Amino acid sequence: MLAFIISRLLQALPVMFTVSLISFAMFAYVGDPVAIMLGQDYTVAQRDALVRELGLDQPFFVQFGTFLGNAVQGEFGLSYRLSRPVSDLILERAPATLELAFTAAILALAVGVPMGVYTGLYRNSWLSRFFLTFSLIGVSLPTFLIGILLILTFSVWLGWLPSFGRGDVVQLGWWSTGFLTWSGLKALILPSITLGLFQLTLIMRLVRSEMMEVLRTDYIKFARARGLPNRAIHFGHALKNTLVPVITIAGLQLGGIIAFAIVTETVFQWPGMGLLFIQSVGAADIPIMAAYLMLIALVFVTINLVVDLLYYAVDPRLRIGRGGH
Amino acid sequence: MSLLDVKNLRVEFPTRRGTLVALDDVSFSIAPGEILGVVGESGAGKSMTGAAIIGLLEPPGRIAGGEIRLDGKRIDNLPYEEMRRIRGRQIGAIFQDPLTTLNPLYTIGRQLAETMTTHLPIGPGEARERAIGWLELVGIPAARERIDSYPHEFSGGMRQRVVIALALCAEPRLIVADEPTTALDVSIQAQVIALLKSLAREKGTAMMLVTHDMGVIAETADRVAVMYAGRIVEIGPVREVVKHANHPYAQGLMGSIPPLDRRVDRLQQIDGAMPRLSAIPPGCAYNPRCPQAFDRCRVQRPELMPAGATDAACWLHAP
Numbered sequence: 001m002l003a004f005i006i007s008r009l010l011q012a013l014p015v016m017f018t019v020s021l022i023s024f025a026m027f028a029y030v031g032d033p034v035a036i037m038l039g040q041d042y043t044v045a046q047r048d049a050l051v052r053e054l055g056l057d058q059p060f061f062v063q064f065g066t067f068l069g070n071a072v073q074g075e076f077g078l079s080y081r082l083s084r085p086v087s088d089l090i091l092e093r094a095p096a097t098l099e100l101a102f103t104a105a106i107l108a109l110a111v112g113v114p115m116g117v118y119t120g121l122y123r124n125s126w127l128s129r130f131f132l133t134f135s136l137i138g139v140s141l142p143t144f145l146i147g148i149l150l151i152l153t154f155s156v157w158l159g160w161l162p163s164f165g166r167g168d169v170v171q172l173g174w175w176s177t178g179f180l181t182w183s184g185l186k187a188l189i190l191p192s193i194t195l196g197l198f199q200l201t202l203i204m205r206l207v208r209s210e211m212m213e214v215l216r217t218d219y220i221k222f223a224r225a226r227g228l229p230n231r232a233i234h235f236g237h238a239l240k241n242t243l244v245p246v247i248t249i250a251g252l253q254l255g256g257i258i259a260f261a262i263v264t265e266t267v268f269q270w271p272g273m274g275l276l277f278i279q280s281v282g283a284a285d286i287p288i289m290a291a292y293l294m295l296i297a298l299v300f301v302t303i304n305l306v307v308d309l310l311y312y313a314v315d316p317r318l319r320i321g322r323g324g325h
Numbered sequence: 326m327s328l329l330d331v332k333n334l335r336v337e338f339p340t341r342r343g344t345l346v347a348l349d350d351v352s353f354s355i356a357p358g359e360i361l362g363v364v365g366e367s368g369a370g371k372s373m374t375g376a377a378i379i380g381l382l383e384p385p386g387r388i389a390g391g392e393i394r395l396d397g398k399r400i401d402n403l404p405y406e407e408m409r410r411i412r413g414r415q416i417g418a419i420f421q422d423p424l425t426t427l428n429p430l431y432t433i434g435r436q437l438a439e440t441m442t443t444h445l446p447i448g449p450g451e452a453r454e455r456a457i458g459w460l461e462l463v464g465i466p467a468a469r470e471r472i473d474s475y476p477h478e479f480s481g482g483m484r485q486r487v488v489i490a491l492a493l494c495a496e497p498r499l500i501v502a503d504e505p506t507t508a509l510d511v512s513i514q515a516q517v518i519a520l521l522k523s524l525a526r527e528k529g530t531a532m533m534l535v536t537h538d539m540g541v542i543a544e545t546a547d548r549v550a551v552m553y554a555g556r557i558v559e560i561g562p563v564r565e566v567v568k569h570a571n572h573p574y575a576q577g578l579m580g581s582i583p584p585l586d587r588r589v590d591r592l593q594q595i596d597g598a599m600p601r602l603s604a605i606p607p608g609c610a611y612n613p614r615c616p617q618a619f620d621r622c623r624v625q626r627p628e629l630m631p632a633g634a635t636d637a638a639c640w641l642h643a644p
């Protein structure tokens with residue numbers, strides 16, 4: 001088990017290394033940090049001093065090594081735009097994004113899986129047809145449009161829910177949470193629906209097709225021939241087998257939720273990392289972009305590991321017969 | 326009185342191009358503790374008959390006529406839930422491929438225990454003890470240690486033993502075994518059949534045993550039914566059918582049967598092929614292949630009629 005985790009972590013290293021290289025290349029070759037930091041008027045001496053200070057006169061690998069060393073410690077330098085440490089800025093914004101992504105993921109799973117099971121079991125009921133039509137809409141409408149339509153309906157016309165921001169947040173150490181206030185919870189509803197809808201419909205369709213596949217297998221027929229109640233067959237035998245492939249896809253989708261919160265955060269002016277990233281792109285604020293890129297890569301790598309562990313927990317065939325792998 | 330009574334069973338598959346009749350006028354019965362062998366070419370309707378009996382025909386297939394009685398009580402028209410209580414408890418089933426019949430994500434102990442707690446008034450602890458007992462009975466070595474193993478940890482033959490335990494563990498009175506050894510290695514087929522037979526005899530369980538193996542039929546069955554194109558063409562005591570078959574198709578099948586102590590694995594080839602369901606010829610369905618066919622065979626369909634010591638659906642035996 002431990003060996004399994006370690007081997008997975010080792011496999012993640014090349015990925016993280018490559019992403020760091022891209023981030024660093026962005027740092028070194030996109031835009032000219034010296035020009036950005038010095039502004040319009042500077043002397044050659046001032047320029048050379050800054051180049052030395054930033055280490056830009058060093059060979060490529062030395063620069064990259066320094067960058068890596070700093071990155072491992074969460075150190076990405078100062079934001080060009082805000083002149084504050086990138087790590088502070090990201091830490092400040094992370095709770096907003098993570099709470100939004102978490103709520104959206106729970107929503108996608110808690111609604112998507114039961115809808116998938118239902119439509120897989122009762123293929124021809126009118127409710128199934130309705131769900132499938134609904135899911136087509138979810139897949140085909142772009143996220144920003146869904147967000148705007150929700151704002152229009154629930155904020156502008158009905159006036160029930162706020163159209164932007166996080167509402168009141170409570171500070172728990174460095175973590176700011178919107179889960180503990182009424183306005184914070186209300187502010188979460190529309191953005192998390194917007195962010196989770198695509199994943200919800202995707203998970204529903206995936207669970208549905210897997211469920212239909214599993215229901216045709218011999219072991220389900222044999223379970224019926226043994227006279228097991230439908231409840232045990234559908235929600236025990238069938239659902240468990242359905243979840244094996246669903247875990248992978250759903251896991252990667254949840255990574256996507258964090259990565260692609262950018263659009264939703266922009267539509268709802270949600271003060272998270274995605275909004276910070278978009279603002280940084282506009283201002284060519286490379287340190288923030290580089291740090292964001294690496295963070296997202298880290299999120300994907302972590303989720304991959306968790307998915308593998310879940311797989312391992314669900315499917316006994318992986319546990320035995322491969323030498324503890 | 327017989328345990329199972331199938332009368333004039335007709336199974337249809339509505340399709341876009343019209344209704345296919347997969348089983349027509351199938352009648353037979355099985356006495357308590359009796360083993361009925363069922364043989365016939367692939368596609369003859371053997372599996373379909375078994376599926377109809379356990380009430381698990383795959384839609385759109387449906388019973389369109391006739392009746393099935395267990396202990397005199399009709400079971401072909403029961404609501405799903407009532408039939409569910411009969412499956413496993415009164416009628417057990419064994420499928421062909423043990424590699425796919427067990428749920429890969431549940432331990433064999435759990436699958437046994439859930440079957441027993443579903444049907445018998447026992448708790449999980451008792452069920453687990455009995456599960457170990459069943460595994461020992463079907464010949465799984467070190468049953469107590471292996472009860473928490475998953476199906477993939479067993480060989481095909483061992484898995485089929487587990488399947489047999491699963492089919493028998495709620496002590497049904499009838500087992501429908503559909504080619505239980507076809508998917509197994511030839512070297513272990515005989516052991517598994519011997520196990521099945523001895524357990525059935527020991528527990529007094531009746532069995533409908535579908536197989537391709539004429540040797541198995543000869544050694545195991547009390548009576549034999551021969552199926553062709555969705556019908557029973559001959560049925561009677563095993564020795565009679567094997568040695569003195571009266572229907573030309575059955576004679577063809579049995580033609581190669583050597584003395585009972587030698588084994589023949591496959592049915593002898595008969596020239597031609599069984600007709601598809603959509604193209605069953607009028608009269609006797611066997612007439613295009615039958616060396617003894619005459620005029621009547623091509624226009625009028627023969628029903629089962631007494632022929633020697635068996636019943637055969639063949640005009641050669643018309644009174």
Ligand SMILES: Nc1ncnc2c1ncn2[C@@H]1O[C@H](COP(=O)(O)OP(=O)(O)O)[C@@H](O)[C@H]1O
Pocket residue numbers: 338345347365366367368369370371372373374383385386602
């Ligand atoms: N879903 C289906 N739709 C139409 N015909 C079917 C279907 N399933 C089976 N059949 C037909 O029913 C007949 C009987 O099949 P089966 O009982 O499986 O034969 P076997 O004797 O080999 O077990 C075959 O001709 C087969 O083609």
Ligand code: SF4
Pocket residue numbers: 572573574609610611612613615616617618619622627638639640641
């Ligand atoms: S009825 Fe005629 S065709 Fe059919 S088996 Fe008998 S002799 Fe042959």
Ligand SMILES: [Mg+2]
Pocket residue numbers: 368371372373503
């Ligand atoms: Mg078959």
